[in-house]
Amino acid sequence: MNRPRRADAADNRERILEAARAVVATADEVRLNEIAKRAGVGQGTLYRHFPTREHLLAEVYRQDVDELVATAPRLLAEHDPVTALTRWLDRLVEYARIKHGVFAAVEAGVRKDLSAHSLGPIGDALTTLLDAGRAAGTVRPDVDARDLILLVGYLTRLEQDEWDTRARHLIRIILEGVRSRG
Known part of the structure; x- marks a missing residue:
């Protein structure tokens, strides 16, 4: 109990x-x-x-995933789809920083379990944001959640000392590629 x-x-x-x-x-x-x-x-x-350290770091990671996923519908309720996507991707930058730190500190088996926990819910949240943008005509119809997950995955390659200068810049480049040119 x-x-x-x-x-x-x-x-x-x-x-x-x-x-x-x-x-x-x-x-x-x-x-x-x-x-x-x-x-x-x-x-x-x-x-x-x-x-254990792994228990603590796994909980930090899971909590960040849950908060990130829950943010998508709230942002869509408050903003137009592109603004919601932009703000969600800004939040994703912080999530990626935590993910990078957690993954660097835990064993390979724990990393695999944590990735499995996050990929589906994050993809679903991203699909919700992209679908709203497509419905509004502001997001390209040929972009899907997997495209963005692969692109954003490169944030994990950033060194800590370049994070603040590059992470959000890279997200802005991705956003420009996602926007509809109509």
Whole structure:
């Protein structure tokens, strides 16, 4: 039986996840003691929530995937399709930075499991955005989610020191290629 977490335990868990996300996005090496320190918790608290580094990083990754996927319909409700796609791809840049850090820090088997978890939902969210753009006549009819996933996959090849200058620039180039010229 899964009981709800106590408020302080839930707060600790969220602080650990936020600290882990920050470390993954900026550090060359993911160290659990650094994550615990940033989160303001002891090692024991960290390990109670996440027994291994892989458990913690997998949860950071899964949480980012879930947030990214949930963003697509919200953006479409608030913006025209191209603006929604643009903002979603901006969010994807941050997701890719976390993915790159997580994948660098976990074993090959964990990477494969995490990729399997994300590819379908991300493709579905992207298809929703592209379909809305095609219906509005602002997205090329010959572009699909797989095209964009392959192109955006190259973000993982960026070095950390060039991320801020190149990632969003590359997304803008991709967006120009996706837009309908009609």
